[in-house]
Amino acid sequence: MAYIGVVGPSVASADDVADAVALGRGLGERGHVVVCGGLGGVMAAVSRGAAQAGGVVVGLLPGASRSDANPHVTVAIPTGLGELRNGLLVRSSDVVVSVGGSWGTLSEVALAVRTGVPVVALRGWRISDDDLTGPTAVSSAAEALAAVDDLLAEASR
Amino acid sequence: MAYIGVVGPSVASADDVADAVALGRGLGERGHVVVCGGLGGVMAAVSRGAAQAGGVVVGLLPGASRSDANPHVTVAIPTGLGELRNGLLVRSSDVVVSVGGSWGTLSEVALAVRTGVPVVALRGWRISDDDLTGPTAVSSAAEALAAVDDLLAEASR
Amino acid sequence: MAYIGVVGPSVASADDVADAVALGRGLGERGHVVVCGGLGGVMAAVSRGAAQAGGVVVGLLPGASRSDANPHVTVAIPTGLGELRNGLLVRSSDVVVSVGGSWGTLSEVALAVRTGVPVVALRGWRISDDDLTGPTAVSSAAEALAAVDDLLAEASR
Amino acid sequence: MAYIGVVGPSVASADDVADAVALGRGLGERGHVVVCGGLGGVMAAVSRGAAQAGGVVVGLLPGASRSDANPHVTVAIPTGLGELRNGLLVRSSDVVVSVGGSWGTLSEVALAVRTGVPVVALRGWRISDDDLTGPTAVSSAAEALAAVDDLLAEASR
Numbered sequence: 001m002a003y004i005g006v007v008g009p010s011v012a013s014a015d016d017v018a019d020a021v022a023l024g025r026g027l028g029e030r031g032h033v034v035v036c037g038g039l040g041g042v043m044a045a046v047s048r049g050a051a052q053a054g055g056v057v058v059g060l061l062p063g064a065s066r067s068d069a070n071p072h073v074t075v076a077i078p079t080g081l082g083e084l085r086n087g088l089l090v091r092s093s094d095v096v097v098s099v100g101g102s103w104g105t106l107s108e109v110a111l112a113v114r115t116g117v118p119v120v121a122l123r124g125w126r127i128s129d130d131d132l133t134g135p136t137a138v139s140s141a142a143e144a145l146a147a148v149d150d151l152l153a154e155a156s157r
Numbered sequence: 158m159a160y161i162g163v164v165g166p167s168v169a170s171a172d173d174v175a176d177a178v179a180l181g182r183g184l185g186e187r188g189h190v191v192v193c194g195g196l197g198g199v200m201a202a203v204s205r206g207a208a209q210a211g212g213v214v215v216g217l218l219p220g221a222s223r224s225d226a227n228p229h230v231t232v233a234i235p236t237g238l239g240e241l242r243n244g245l246l247v248r249s250s251d252v253v254v255s256v257g258g259s260w261g262t263l264s265e266v267a268l269a270v271r272t273g274v275p276v277v278a279l280r281g282w283r284i285s286d287d288d289l290t291g292p293t294a295v296s297s298a299a300e301a302l303a304a305v306d307d308l309l310a311e312a313s314r
Numbered sequence: 315m316a317y318i319g320v321v322g323p324s325v326a327s328a329d330d331v332a333d334a335v336a337l338g339r340g341l342g343e344r345g346h347v348v349v350c351g352g353l354g355g356v357m358a359a360v361s362r363g364a365a366q367a368g369g370v371v372v373g374l375l376p377g378a379s380r381s382d383a384n385p386h387v388t389v390a391i392p393t394g395l396g397e398l399r400n401g402l403l404v405r406s407s408d409v410v411v412s413v414g415g416s417w418g419t420l421s422e423v424a425l426a427v428r429t430g431v432p433v434v435a436l437r438g439w440r441i442s443d444d445d446l447t448g449p450t451a452v453s454s455a456a457e458a459l460a461a462v463d464d465l466l467a468e469a470s471r
Numbered sequence: 472m473a474y475i476g477v478v479g480p481s482v483a484s485a486d487d488v489a490d491a492v493a494l495g496r497g498l499g500e501r502g503h504v505v506v507c508g509g510l511g512g513v514m515a516a517v518s519r520g521a522a523q524a525g526g527v528v529v530g531l532l533p534g535a536s537r538s539d540a541n542p543h544v545t546v547a548i549p550t551g552l553g554e555l556r557n558g559l560l561v562r563s564s565d566v567v568v569s570v571g572g573s574w575g576t577l578s579e580v581a582l583a584v585r586t587g588v589p590v591v592a593l594r595g596w597r598i599s600d601d602d603l604t605g606p607t608a609v610s611s612a613a614e615a616l617a618a619v620d621d622l623l624a625e626a627s628r
Contacts, residue, residue: 074213077248077249084555088555110577237552241402244397244400264428268400272397380474391531391548406548
């Protein structure tokens with residue numbers, strides 16, 4: 001069992017939503033705890049998928065009110081930290097998966113890379129920096145789940 | 158279902174431990190989520206009680222390593238915030254129960270009172286301030302559970 | 315030169331205001347940086363005194379808007395952390411002085427005591443706990459300044 | 472007068488250091504407060520430049536010890552927040568200037584863009600995202616200062 005952070009925009013495309021639901025279901029089936037921002041879009045979709053598979057979903061909410069959480073969150077933490085809660089999400093995660101792309105997501109991904117948390121990126125922006133080992137790029141939920149499995153297996157070695 | 162924060166010293170007396178276990182069991186039986194600091198002493202005792210009753214226990218750890226959590230925690234969040242994580246605990250709780258007393262506990266209780274989160278104090282320090290409505294003082298786990306029930310009933314009215 | 319945190323209620327009595335101004339002036343004259351919550355009441359009074367003496371005043375604001383700061387603050391930091399900014403204030407201070415009393419102040423004082431930051435308490439609530447070394451109680455701004463001098467001298471030995 | 476956040480790697484190239492010193496000097500001459508992470512590399516260089524021009528430099532340190540600050544910082548705040556202090560830096564800044572590039576810098580820049588703080592990027596990584604208005608790219612300290620002037624003028628209109 002591991003803690004998998006899932007990040008993505010609160011306003012998501014149909015593709016991002018479908019992938020996030022499938023990703024959440026796979027994570028829930030594997031017994032992982034899904035950690036997300038607890039709101040809508042990709043966050044609600046991955047929460048829904050994980051909850052359908054009987055998984056635990058932690059929502060680290062930016063605001064101070066628990067009622068902001070989407071209905072699929074199992075444990076809702078109203079941090080009141082605004083965007084700083086993204087840092088908590090990264091700290092709480094063994095692996096971070098980004099779905100789609102946004103500047104908010106980019107911030108979380110960059111923080112994860114910097115602090116040594118492995119990242120799997122399902123679509124999204126493209127960063128070019130020759131000196132850095134960045135996210136593992138994948139193009140489907142199934143590939144994202146396989147990449148998570150691999151990264152966890154590596155970490156436990 | 159509600160989120161009940163439980164605070165107390167990491168080095169606890171036998172009485173505090175016994176009360177915290179009984180408190181956790183009662184909270185778990187009621188289906189509440191227990192939010193605590195995730196470490197030892199009162200935190201481990203209330204986690205144990207809640208877990209025995211099948212409850213969910215969230216540990217908001219001060220450090221950056223999940224392995225600091227006591228074994229009864231269901232969801233361990235390594236906040237890396239040090240003592241500032243006490244503020245997160247208060248924000249995440251519908252009611253705070255303090256068991257025993259310490260300066261750290263006092264800080265959390267004072268913050269809860271200030272931010273309008275009701276507090277039940279099972280033993281501990283005595284504060285005199287005529288102008289303030291402070292914690293509800295109780296002297297057993299059963300009384301603490303009854304006080305939590307009452308406060309939640311009031312809040313839902 | 316040291317960093318002196320000053321805490322106290324935003325709605326303050328005339329006595330508290332007069333003491334906070336005198337305290338701020340003394341701290342500014344000594345070349346200390348005053349760290350406070352940046353708002354009104356005791357915070358504005360100590361900022362005013364320090365600014366009059368040419369001192370630097372850091373305001374760690376709870377909100378996200380710099381315009382919340384009182385006009386005497388030299389450096390205003392809108393933390394957006396709400397009451398959690400109290401923890402930053404304690405971390406940033408070599409000594410904490412409380413003026414008057416409130417639950418918010420109590421939270422900061424308790425956190426300081428717990429984390430090993432010496433506290434000088436100018437009036438305020440009374441805490442009884444036989445097992446603990448608490449704040450140094452004083453009853454005037456002059457006594458508070460003398461206590462700060464002593465604590466800094468001790469720390470540098 | 473404004474608060475200008477400057478971000479950049481703690482291990483910096485000679486070009487980055489030279490630019491950061493020149494940038495700091497220009498910001499200090501304009502009477503701006505420089506907010507940075509308080510450590511070495513770009514942070515120390517911009518601090519040095521600003522201090523030489525008589526400016527105020529705020530160092531928001533990741534650790535809990537003030538002695539981590541570079542010697543040019545005027546006000547050192549040991550936040551103890553680790554990388555989360557980057558979020559405080561962004562919140563405290565009217566404009567953010569990045570010098571050079573690193574994943575940590577990227578995280579701060581992305582957070583600034585997301586939360587509506589204008590960003591000037593002096594060299595660094597290249598991000599492609601057609602849907603987003605990103606940083607203003609410049610290639611010298613003089614250009615960065617001109618861009619800051621423009622952004623502040625726009626904001627005050």
